Amino acid sequence: MRPAFSVVFLTTLIGAGQGLFIVLFLCELLSQPSSAFLIGGSLIVLVLCGLGLLASFFHLGHPERAWRAASMWRTSWLSREVIALPAFMGAVFLYGVAHWQHLGYTVALGLLGVVTSMTLFICTGMIYAAVKVLKEWAHPLTLVNFVLLGCASGTTLAAAFATFTAPELVPVLAQAALVLTALALSTRSASLLRNARLSPFSTLQSAIGVRHPRIVQKTQGAMGGSYNTHEYFHGKSAAFIKTIVPVFMVLVFFVPLALVLYLPVLAFLLQYAGLLAERWYFFAEAQHPQNLYYQTVS
Amino acid sequence: MTQLALVIDLNVCVGCHACVTSCKQWNTSGPAGGLTDFNPYNADPNGTFFNRVQTFEVGTYPNTETVHFPKSCLHCEDPPCVPVCPTGASYKRKEDGIVLVDYDKCIGCKYCSWACPYGVREFDEQRKVMTKCTLCVDRIYDQKLPEKERKPSCVIHCPAGARLFGDVHDPESEVSVAIRERAGYGLMPEHSTKPSNHYLPRRKTRITIHEDDLYREDNPLKIDQAAMGDYPPSDEYAT
Numbered sequence: 001m002r003p004a005f006s007v008v009f010l011t012t013l014i015g016a017g018q019g020l021f022i023v024l025f026l027c028e029l030l031s032q033p034s035s036a037f038l039i040g041g042s043l044i045v046l047v048l049c050g051l052g053l054l055a056s057f058f059h060l061g062h063p064e065r066a067w068r069a070a071s072m073w074r075t076s077w078l079s080r081e082v083i084a085l086p087a088f089m090g091a092v093f094l095y096g097v098a099h100w101q102h103l104g105y106t107v108a109l110g111l112l113g114v115v116t117s118m119t120l121f122i123c124t125g126m127i128y129a130a131v132k133v134l135k136e137w138a139h140p141l142t143l144v145n146f147v148l149l150g151c152a153s154g155t156t157l158a159a160a161f162a163t164f165t166a167p168e169l170v171p172v173l174a175q176a177a178l179v180l181t182a183l184a185l186s187t188r189s190a191s192l193l194r195n196a197r198l199s200p201f202s203t204l205q206s207a208i209g210v211r212h213p214r215i216v217q218k219t220q221g222a223m224g225g226s227y228n229t230h231e232y233f234h235g236k237s238a239a240f241i242k243t244i245v246p247v248f249m250v251l252v253f254f255v256p257l258a259l260v261l262y263l264p265v266l267a268f269l270l271q272y273a274g275l276l277a278e279r280w281y282f283f284a285e286a287q288h289p290q291n292l293y294y295q296t297v298s
Numbered sequence: 299m300t301q302l303a304l305v306i307d308l309n310v311c312v313g314c315h316a317c318v319t320s321c322k323q324w325n326t327s328g329p330a331g332g333l334t335d336f337n338p339y340n341a342d343p344n345g346t347f348f349n350r351v352q353t354f355e356v357g358t359y360p361n362t363e364t365v366h367f368p369k370s371c372l373h374c375e376d377p378p379c380v381p382v383c384p385t386g387a388s389y390k391r392k393e394d395g396i397v398l399v400d401y402d403k404c405i406g407c408k409y410c411s412w413a414c415p416y417g418v419r420e421f422d423e424q425r426k427v428m429t430k431c432t433l434c435v436d437r438i439y440d441q442k443l444p445e446k447e448r449k450p451s452c453v454i455h456c457p458a459g460a461r462l463f464g465d466v467h468d469p470e471s472e473v474s475v476a477i478r479e480r481a482g483y484g485l486m487p488e489h490s491t492k493p494s495n496h497y498l499p500r501r502k503t504r505i506t507i508h509e510d511d512l513y514r515e516d517n518p519l520k521i522d523q524a525a526m527g528d529y530p531p532s533d534e535y536a537t
Contacts, residue, residue, distance in 0.1 A: 001412070037398040061406020061426030068403055069384035078409050079384035130380065133415040134490055202415060202486050204354075208367050209483045210495055212356045218364070221318065222349030224343035231408065289486065290417025293352060293369060 001134075002234050003283035004057035010052040011273045012123055012153070015146065017048035018117040019154015020161075021092055023176070025110035027158075027169060035099055037166035038106075042096030044161060049089050077130050081123035088116035121147045128282075129273065135198050136286040141191040148184035149275060152162070155180050156256055159264035174260045181271075185253040192245070195285055197261070217296040227291070228294050234284040241284065248277035253286050278285040301375065301395035302433055303466045303494035305473040305482055306368055309501050310460035312353055312364030317452035317461060321349040321370070321431075324451035328436055330401055334424035346422045348431040349452055365500065370452075371418040371431035372485060372493035373397045379410035379419065388428070395467075395494060396435055401427045415489045433463075449492070455460065466494055 024041040027033045057063040069082040091113040098106045125143035131137050159173035204215045220226075234241075251274025259267040325348055326333040335345035349370040356363045373390075377397050378457040380388050387403035388410045390396070399410075399419075405426040411419040411428060419430045437443065447454060453463040464473035473496070476482060482496035 059407060061408075061421070062404065065385070065403070065405045069405055069407070072381075072384050072386045075381035076384045078382065078407065082384060088527040119487075127409075130382070131413055133413065141343075155323075180515055186515045201488055206486050208354055208365065209485055209499065210365060211353070212354055214356070218299055218355050219354065220350075221315075221369070222345075224337070224342075224345075224349070225412075226344060226350075227346070227423075228417045231411065231421070232417070277414045288412070288417070289415040289489075293417055 001284045001286045002231055003280045004059055006055045006057075008279040008283070009055035010059070010278055011146070012272065012279050013015070013048045013052035013055065013123070014120065015150030015274065015275075016157055017045040017052070017179075018088065018120055019151040020048070020157050021045045021088075021095075021113050021117050021154070021174065022151065023155050024160040025095075027115050027173075028106065031169065032253060034165045037162060038099045038166055039096050040049060040098070041158065042092050044157070045092045046089060046096070047093070049085065053089075054087060054201040058286075068225050077123055077126040081120065081127060084116060084120040084123045088113065088120050091116050098140075114284055118147075121150060126282070133201075133289050134286045135201055136195045137282075139191070141187060141194065145184065145191055148180060148187055148221055149278070152177060152180035152184045153257075153268070153271055153275055156238055156264060156268040159260060160268040161227065163264055170264065174264055177260045177264070177267075178257060181253055181256050185257075186214060186250075188253075190250075200287065201287070204292050204295075207289070207292040217293075219298045220294050220296060223298055226294075228290060232288045232291055236284065241281075244257075244277055244281050244284075248274045248281060252272070252278050299395070299467055300393065300437070300465050301467045301494050302464070303373055303374070303473060303496065304370070304393070304433070304442075304450065305462040305464075305476050305496045305498060306465075307460045307462070307480075307498040308365055308367065309498060311351075311366045311368060311456075312458050312460075313353055313364075314457060315351050316455045316457055317368055318347060318349050318351055320451045320455035322347060324434060324437065325432070331422075331425050333429065334421065334422050344423075346420045346429055348420070348429065363500065365448075368452075369416070369418060370495070371397060372416060372491070372495040373431075374434065375492035375494055376490065378413040378415070378489070378491055382409050382413045384409065394465075396433050397430070398432055398435065399428050399430060401425065401429075404428050412506045415486050415491065416493075437465075466496070485521075 020041060024038055028038060030171040060066060069079055073083055091109060095106060095109040095113050098109050125175045126139040127147035131141040155177040159170055159177050162173050207209055246258060251270050256267040256271040317376050322333055337343045349368060352367045352369060354365045354367055363464050372514040373396055377390055385405055387400045389398060398527045402487060406426045408421055419428050422429045426534055437440035438448050440448060449463050453461045462473050462476055464471040466473050476498060477496045480498045484496055
């Protein structure tokens with residue numbers, strides 16, 4: 001697949017925001033953090049989700065019709081995400097306002113935020129895990145990775161933000177980020193290993209229905225490109241693909257593991273940069289069966 | 299229930315692309331808007347097509363066969379593109395099974411095309427919506443057209459007659475008989491999409507001719523000698 005930067009930004013930004021909000025709420029339950037940490041944190045969550053939402057509009061051919069996307073929630077995970085994201089943002093907004101104006105009900109609103117955050121994680125993950133034709137995605141690990149990577153980056157961000165607003169929480173948040181990053185490392189590695197061993201579901205034989213071991217494409221019906229050649233091929237060299245995996249593994253996992261206890265701000269910035277590469281690769285790695293029909297121009 | 303579909307005979311298709319051009323002509327001229335072309339006469343041409351003919355070579359030279367393979371939306375009975383659409387723009391008609399896109403509802407998120415294993419949906423870069431084969435739905439029910447023209451454009455214009463159109467749920471229809479009697483198959487059965495369009499496989503056309511069939515006494519044209527000059531001479535043929 002050709003990675004769409006709109007979706008790369010959307011999923012990484014809201015993932016970090018969702019993770020951060022869960023941490024904010026747990027901090028409120030377990031300790032007495034400064035209201036600057038809770039209110040400022042909620043604001044960061046809203047900014048991240050707002051930027052993600054903005055990025056997602058660039059993915060659409062007709063952004064002015066985006067409201068229609070809420071209609072098919074019975075069948076479409078994408079539609080469910082379109083509902084869950086504003087619901088989460090609304091809950092976070094109310095939670096932040098409740099703290100700011102001392103309105104009370106913060107636990108109830110926080111719980112609502114956590115529930116919508118988890119719902120949004122499930123919707124985002126299932127958008128990809130539910131595409132059965134893409135074997136690389138159609139696996140529970142996809143969902144697990146979206147949750148853990150979001151929570152890990154969100155917790156790293158919480159530790160980074162706490163250095164300014166709640167320094168007493170930094171050690172415990174950094175340790176939590178360490179654990180979550182290590183967990184995400186194990187599940188993301190598992191999906192990388194799984195995907196490296198996948199054998200394609202479809203073959204050229206099943207694609208055109210000719211049972212012969214040797215079939216070679218001679219033309220694809222157009223001398224130039226088509227939507228099919230643009231959307232489903234990332235167009236990068238094999239060397240680039242080989243490089244990006246160690247790059248994001250180092251940035252998303254090993255650098256934050258080493259840095260988060262000492263320099264949480266830098267750890268978050270590098271981890272987020274790494275997540276952009278990780279998400280890019282997530283898309284590029286998926287081999288669409290339609291590519292079987294587009295092997296040779298002429 | 300009706301399920302309209304195409305049946306494409308790979309044994310007959312000659313790869314002339316008449317179905318491609320007639321499809322483009324009909325569908326770019328309709329009220330739904332043109333199928334955009336970009337740089338059609340320059341480097342890197344690109345454009346939207348509902349139907350493409352591809353060519354595959356099967357086997358190793360000299361034992362090869364060229365398979366021309368027309369590919370358009372298969373109007374699956376269980377279309378994976380429909381449930382994933384967030385707006386309901388992508389839908390399957392109950393009355394005739396045609397899978398369509400409502401261009402006024404499509405937001406152009408491309409998710410449906412990801413879900414389709416066949417790569418038959420093409421995003422139109424000018425209209426910014428997903429487009430696909432409609433089985434010429436604006437033609438097959440048109441009462442103003444003579445009845446024999448109420449067929450998809452590609453079917454009418456195929457000079458070899460490789461394309462059949464009809465209801466695959468009616469066991470006595472031309473397409474159902476063709477599928478049943480000529481081993482019609484669907485593409486990528488492993489995805490359980492149950493494609494409605496079927497393909498008829500290539501066949502070997504062979505007849506067995508024994509020598510005495512050619513050299514029998516009553517061979518009316520007496521052409522055997524000329525055709526098989528090295529056949530042992532026989533008095534019978536000396537005229």
